[in-house]
Amino acid sequence: MKKEPHSSTPLLELDRLAVTFYTPQGTVHAVRETSLKIQRGEVLGLVGESGCGKSTIAWAIMGYFQSLVRMEGTIRFKGKPFTKMLPSELRGLRGRRIAMVYQDVVSSLNPTMRVGPQLEEVLRENLNMGKQQARHRVIELFENVNLAEPERVGQRYPHELSGGMQQRVVIAMALACDPELLIMDEPTTGLDVTTEATILDLISELRQRVNAGIIWISHNLGIIARIADRIAVMYAGQIVEQAPVKALFRNPSHPYTVGLLNCVPGSTAITEARTKLATIPGTVYDSKQPTTDTCLFEPRCSIAQDSCKSGTPQFFDAGDHHQSRCSYWSDVRPDIWGKNEPVIEAPEQTKAKPLLTVTRLRHFYGREQHRIPFIGPVGLAPVRAVVDANFNVGPKQTVGIVGESGSGKSTVARNVVGLLSRSGGDIHLQGVLLEPRVEKRSRKHRAELGIIFQNPAAALNPKLHVRHAILRSLWKFPKLRGRVARERAAQLLESVGMDASYLGRLPSELSGGQQQRIALAAALAGDPQLIVADEPVSALDVSVQAQVLNLLREEQRNNDISYIFISHDLGVVRYMADEIIVLYAGHIAESGPANSILKPPSHPYTETLLSAIPVPDPEVTPSRIRLDGPVPSLRQIFKGCFFAGRCPRKIGPVCDGVMPPTVANPNSPSHIIYCHIPLEQLSEIQTTSTGL
Amino acid sequence: MTRFFVRRLILIVLTLFVVSIAIFAVTTVLPGDVAQVILGKGATPQDVETLRNELGLNRPAYSQYMGWIGGIVQGDLGDSLYLRRPIAELLQSRLTNSLVLAVFAFFVAIPSAVLVGIWAGTHRDSRTDRVMSTMSMVAISLPEFVTGMLLIVILSSTLHLLPSSSMMLPGTSPLTRPQILIMPALTLTGVIFGYVMRMTRANVIEVLQCNYVRTAILKGLPMQRVILHHVVPNAILPTITIVAASIGWLLGGLIVVEVVFAYPGLGRLLLGAVETRDVPLLQITTLIIAATFTFSNLAADLLCAVLDRRVRLS
């Protein structure tokens, strides 16, 4: 092996890189003067909200752009500028010396090609391997990324693999030629928390072995804290702070970094009382705006001074390789965005009559299908998406439902509002039985149950002004017309923090957070008793997410609404919910008051969810209880425990053969756990192993 | 796979059944009395009545239908009223003639259109791409009878290269004089070529923007390999469905082309049946066209299922 030229030469260096796109919609300044260095064996985390230029940096390094683009500045790989390389030399870098793992895994693999050949071709083209040799190497690579059955995975098509497996295949592909630089662009976004945790484990294990430089792009500080050695925070296409990971978390020196840290609901210790999230107001500096000679963060900054408007701040050295692009870096304190105020707990509602009662709710998708149409044996059993779910929602209460994708949480939501018609069980609203389908329900009932979706754009007609969405709801139930309706609409918009001028806008002119506010305003128009919120913030950036969560709480207090709040993110659910229901494979694993659920004893599944939450604190050693094995088929009827196939705490054949009992927590009688392990024992193992 | 196939087959049989009822219903309510048509203007009412009885036209509609469909199932297609010959006999040569023309057009048009489409898609906005795209646009927008006439004027009347009419002696095969096939086939090809080429081009462009193509490029593969192994197989899939759909179009075009060039095929037979109010013949030819249509769709679906593992069981 050749000796490295100079150990001081960085593996990759960006020197005042600027990337500008020329699109039909205008000029986009995606990256404005960014300088970065990365060494071999180092993991550099790149964080920021969307639209801050993180991914553009990745594409610039890979030299891949589809639109008209201008790049300024220099990228040097081992000291040699890209501009001085021949085209063939540059092509040789791709895939061999520099490899990339993508954000959207599903779409990153060729759907009509088996995954094995997709890796083999890399080896054969780039390393001139023979067919046999390549095949063996691929099996090795699959072993490296801990794929089960490495000899057989290659025979499958991408759609036959789960999201986690697909991501492992893509990682294996990136590692195929032993790259020196690995770019990971949000590689776990879109995966379930439990899968995300296993991928993170894999990467921390691999980084010891591969000795490559890794650039890890993420909007999630929790993940960055776990994986990175050094962090660069980006805002508006510029780097605003750079520091070793511990220094950054201990002593953030740019107001933006502090804001990002504040608005992650998971950042306080799990059992701590819920707090109102301190948020960064406003939205990200528009990338269509030209760079001005000011601090670009100034419009949102809480400690901005007049001098910030005159002159771009330079990097200030806060010591210890810690740099901040804020002239007042030494004034930055953790509480500059206001304290995370404790939330006034609503008084216990258990005695009050429940608003909504759900009893033995079932939802099966599809009928039994026969092998030959109409006759013959049953070939395909229905998908049992929700099986016998019981729960209540009290007045002014928030019930959080968590679970991975496919756990049935959205199905529950859709049954409650009547978008799906249940296969069995009853749903009562204030003692009155609700019709399964929304069309059959009375207007009053329809108005009393609002819904907010993950993707607000889908709920808003893109061709109609915001006004119509709200007026239509006002017209349908409170039956307001004319001026009264218009005034009420303006009022509603104000209550969700937007002024009346937005009534005349089209949904496409609004940001994701603003669209979600409009959706909430429309849901509030009917004066609902209960709003079902299905992953309302998972598509939003952290800072916006915090704003929307705060807003939801505020509206609850002002209008006495109850929520069914659905999310895959236990951190968010914990922030919102009074009661939590944990769903797994269509079955309730555990339910009860939030405080009690989050403390041991917990159902083993809840335990894995809790330990999978990436904690944005590099000093916390993550617990290592992981789920493995495949997700169970929902077409089967479980004989024993529904979680037995993947349970890390499984105690034996009793789990497979006997349905777990319903056990109430003696300290909190409404807290129910379905598990064979006695509670004292659960409590004991969990306290010792997770340190909760 | 077999399950999928069996399901589709059952569906097709059901569809054809419904179609046959529709055809029957529509043709029996057509204005004009068949017996009157056969006997001509001078026939006496008694003669008409006798013939109506003979033909079973006085029976109730459902029994007429049962008789008709029962005959078809048993292979008895009935007699042509106007030509006074068994329909099966008529169909034999006409069907082969049409098939020869269709197959000829199909196997020239589709492969070349796909190839040109791929090339144009990967060389988007190059000069050749623009020329090809414009030409295909023109080909699509011109109706067959215009293209056909143009060809006749140019190739036949002006250049005297080819015979202007494709008439044949009954009982001879078009393959004995392949030159008469060229112009009808070219006309038929024009539209399909333009259509399929544009579709392929659009699909290629779309696939080129897919993330997996990006992956393939960034893996360091040469562009040629990317296109051959990653772009083409995925771009071809939707094209197949379109090709299948264009079979219906081909059938429509076939009728026009056969008329323009006086080519003795199924299309002309159908037209003749309409002109002469030959109801039984009309019914059978329509049914055949419907059957061709459904079966070609099935073939395309099966082909897609074989090529694309994702659609297998859906």
Ligand code: SF4
């Ligand atoms: S330079 Fe001024 S505006 Fe910019 S972050 Fe620092 S204090 Fe805020």
Ligand code: SF4
């Ligand atoms: S019953 Fe058994 S398998 Fe189910 S959660 Fe408890 S220990 Fe795990």
